[in-house]
Amino acid sequence: MRNLLSGHIARALLIQLQFVSTEMYRSMGVIDDLLAANTATIQLLALFPAAFLVMGLVRAMKTVIIAALSKAGPHKGSLSRV
Secondary structure (H helix, E strand, C coil): CHHHHHCHHHHHHHHHHHHHHHHHHHHHHHHHHHHHHCHHHHHHHHHHHHHHHHHHHHHHHHHHHHHHHHHHCCCCCCCCCC
């Protein structure tokens, strides 16, 4: 029993544990590097929905303003065209 705890098996298990730990940290480093490299791409992808929302709001406001000006008639505040 004493040989089991301090022998070759315990040493092999500790070496295996150290190897797995080292590989895990190496993999985490690679993932961090990939995320850092793709930060700009992720930010651009997050920007698209906001840009579409702003464009939709601008179009809706433009439509509402044009409808309001056309109902006001030519005498009440419409812009004269040259």
